[in-house]
Amino acid sequence: MKKNIIYTAVALIVGLLVGFLLFGRDSGNKSTNSDTHEHSEAAAQMWTCSMHPQIMQPEPGDCPLCGMDLIPADAGGEGLALNEIKMTNNAMALANVQTMVVGNTSETEENALVLSGKIMPNEEANAVQASYFEGRIEKLNVNFTGENVRKGQLLATIYAPALVAAQQELLTAASMKASQPALYNAVRNKLKLWKLSEEQISQIETSGKVRENFPIYATVSGTVSEKLTEEGDYVTQGQPIVRVSNLATVWAMFDAYENQISQLKEGQKISVTSNAYPNKEFEATISFIDPSLNTQSRTVSVRATLNNKEGILKPGMFVTSKVQVAKSTDQQSLISIPATAVLWTGNRSLVYVKTNPDEPVFKMREVDLGPKNGDMYIILDGLSNGEEVVVNGTFTVDAAAQLQGKRSMMNTDGQSEMDPTDHLAGIERLEVPSKFQDQLKAVFDDYMVIEKALVKDNSETPKKAAGDLLKSLQKVDMKLVKEEPGHSHWMLLDKELQQSALAISKTSDINEQRDHFIHLSAHLINAVKTFGINQKVYVDYCPMVKDDLGAFWLSTEKEILNPYFGASMLRCGEITDEIN
Structure with a gap:
C-alpha cells in the first residue's frame, strides 16, 4: 500500500514536471518566437539609394556610389502614382536639382501678374580697368578672379619707356620755366593725359628724379570678374587689365507678353523672389522697358534693379516677380520655361513636373513648345x-x-523591361559642320577605349581614358552648332557626358565604372544619332544588365562583346540599330 502511494506521488510529480517542460517551454517559445519575429521584421528592413536602386543595405547610411543618404527600400514607392519618381532632399542637393513654378498669371491672385526671369550683373556698375600708357606689367596686385577691390586701390605697376622720356622732358622744361612757360605747361598737360595727378607731377619735378614704374589705381569698387593680363605682359595704351563688376546692385531681366505691357511702367515697385531664397522677398524698381517688341515671341524685355549689398543674389539665378495689377477678366494666361527644363527626343519635348508640392516627387510630361x-x-x-x-x-x-524602370526619355512606356529601340524613336539627324562631327568623333574614340577595357574586365584603363574623354569634350566647339535645337541639345548632352566621364575617372571599382558607363553610353548614343561622327557604328543592347532592366552601348563591330559583364557573359546582347 505504501509502495503504491509512493509510486502514485512520484508519477504525479513527474507528470507535472513533464507538462511544465512541454507547455511552459512552448509558451516561452511563443513569446520568444514573437520577439524574434518582430526582430526579424525590423532586421528585414533594407535601405536603398534613390539614384541607384540596385544598392541594398541592411542599415541606413550613405550610398557607396554617389554618397547620397539611403532611404527605406519600401519608402521609394509608397503613395506614388504610376511612373512617379521620388528623390531625397540630399539627392536633390548633390545633383543640384532646381525647380520653378511656371505661369505668368497667378490663378490664386487674379490681381497679381507673375513674371519669370534671371539675375544679371548691373552693366552700368561694371568697369574695365585699362592701362593709360604703353609698357610692361612689373607687378599685378590682383591675384584671382572673384577678388574684391576698392576704389583707389593699387591694381598694377607698369614700366613705361614713354613716360620715362616724358619725365625727362618735364625736368628739362622745368629748368626753362621762366623763359619757356608755354613749353613747360604743354609737358605737364601731356603727363596729365596719361592720368598722372598734379601731386605726382610736382613730386617728379621737385625730386628731379625720373620714375621708371608707375601705378594704376582702381576707379571703381567691386569684384574682379576677369583677369585680362598677367605679370610680365606688354600692354598698349588703353588695353584692359582687369574687368570689375560691382554686384552691390544687380538686374533682374524678365519677359513680358504683349497683352501685359500696359500693366507695367518704369519706376514701378515690384517684389522679387528667388529659387535660392523662396521665403525671402526683395524689393525692386522697374528701371527699363524695351521699346521694341520681339515679333517671334511677342514679348518685351523688362529690367528691374535690385539692391544686393549682402551679395546673396548671384548672376544666373532664376527669379520670379509679382506685380500688382488691376483685375482683368480677359487677361490671357501664358507660360514660359527655361530651355534647361526641356529634354528633346526627336520631335518630342519633355519636362519633369513636381507632382507633390511638399515632397520631391516628379513625373515626366510631354509639352508643346512655342x-x-x-x-x-x-x-x-x-x-x-x-x-x-x-x-x-x-x-x-x-x-x-x-x-527604376519608370517612364523616361529613353523608356517611353515606363515598363520594367526597356524596349531596346525606345531611345532611338524619333531622334532625327541635325545638319552640323563636319568639324563638329570630327570633334565628336574624338570623344567617341576615347569612349571606345573605355568600352574595350571593360570588355576585358580591366578597371585601370577606363580611369585614364575617361580623363582623356573629358579633355576631348572640352575641345568640342559649341559655336559650331549655333542654331536651335542643336545648340541647346548639345549643351545638355555635354553636361551629362562630363558627369559620367568624371565619375568613371574617379574610381577603380569596375562595377561602379560599369554603372556610370550605362549613362555615358545612353547620352553618347543620343549625341551620335543626332549629330553623326562620319563613321558607321552599331547600337548594342543587353537585356540582363541592372537586374534585367537592360542597357545599351556603342560598337564599331558586328560581333557582340559585352562591356557590362566582360568574360562572364561576353556574348550576351544583340544589335538593335546602325548609325551611319
Whole structure:
C-alpha cells in the first residue's frame, strides 16, 4: 500500500514536471518566437539609394556610389502614382536639382501678374580697368578672379619707356620755366593725359628724379570678374587689365507678353523672389522697358534693379516677380520655361513636373513648345499655371527614372523591361559642320577605349581614358552648332557626358565604372544619332544588365562583346540599330 502511494506521488510529480517542460517551454517559445519575429521584421528592413536602386543595405547610411543618404527600400514607392519618381532632399542637393513654378498669371491672385526671369550683373556698375600708357606689367596686385577691390586701390605697376622720356622732358622744361612757360605747361598737360595727378607731377619735378614704374589705381569698387593680363605682359595704351563688376546692385531681366505691357511702367515697385531664397522677398524698381517688341515671341524685355549689398543674389539665378495689377477678366494666361527644363527626343519635348508640392516627387510630361525668347520657351500645351517643373538637373532626374524602370526619355512606356529601340524613336539627324562631327568623333574614340577595357574586365584603363574623354569634350566647339535645337541639345548632352566621364575617372571599382558607363553610353548614343561622327557604328543592347532592366552601348563591330559583364557573359546582347 505504501509502495503504491509512493509510486502514485512520484508519477504525479513527474507528470507535472513533464507538462511544465512541454507547455511552459512552448509558451516561452511563443513569446520568444514573437520577439524574434518582430526582430526579424525590423532586421528585414533594407535601405536603398534613390539614384541607384540596385544598392541594398541592411542599415541606413550613405550610398557607396554617389554618397547620397539611403532611404527605406519600401519608402521609394509608397503613395506614388504610376511612373512617379521620388528623390531625397540630399539627392536633390548633390545633383543640384532646381525647380520653378511656371505661369505668368497667378490663378490664386487674379490681381497679381507673375513674371519669370534671371539675375544679371548691373552693366552700368561694371568697369574695365585699362592701362593709360604703353609698357610692361612689373607687378599685378590682383591675384584671382572673384577678388574684391576698392576704389583707389593699387591694381598694377607698369614700366613705361614713354613716360620715362616724358619725365625727362618735364625736368628739362622745368629748368626753362621762366623763359619757356608755354613749353613747360604743354609737358605737364601731356603727363596729365596719361592720368598722372598734379601731386605726382610736382613730386617728379621737385625730386628731379625720373620714375621708371608707375601705378594704376582702381576707379571703381567691386569684384574682379576677369583677369585680362598677367605679370610680365606688354600692354598698349588703353588695353584692359582687369574687368570689375560691382554686384552691390544687380538686374533682374524678365519677359513680358504683349497683352501685359500696359500693366507695367518704369519706376514701378515690384517684389522679387528667388529659387535660392523662396521665403525671402526683395524689393525692386522697374528701371527699363524695351521699346521694341520681339515679333517671334511677342514679348518685351523688362529690367528691374535690385539692391544686393549682402551679395546673396548671384548672376544666373532664376527669379520670379509679382506685380500688382488691376483685375482683368480677359487677361490671357501664358507660360514660359527655361530651355534647361526641356529634354528633346526627336520631335518630342519633355519636362519633369513636381507632382507633390511638399515632397520631391516628379513625373515626366510631354509639352508643346512655342517660339523661343532668349533662354525661355513659350509653352503652348502641357503645363498649367502654378505647376512646378525641374529647370536644372533634368537629365539627372531622368536617369533616376530610367534606373527604376519608370517612364523616361529613353523608356517611353515606363515598363520594367526597356524596349531596346525606345531611345532611338524619333531622334532625327541635325545638319552640323563636319568639324563638329570630327570633334565628336574624338570623344567617341576615347569612349571606345573605355568600352574595350571593360570588355576585358580591366578597371585601370577606363580611369585614364575617361580623363582623356573629358579633355576631348572640352575641345568640342559649341559655336559650331549655333542654331536651335542643336545648340541647346548639345549643351545638355555635354553636361551629362562630363558627369559620367568624371565619375568613371574617379574610381577603380569596375562595377561602379560599369554603372556610370550605362549613362555615358545612353547620352553618347543620343549625341551620335543626332549629330553623326562620319563613321558607321552599331547600337548594342543587353537585356540582363541592372537586374534585367537592360542597357545599351556603342560598337564599331558586328560581333557582340559585352562591356557590362566582360568574360562572364561576353556574348550576351544583340544589335538593335546602325548609325551611319
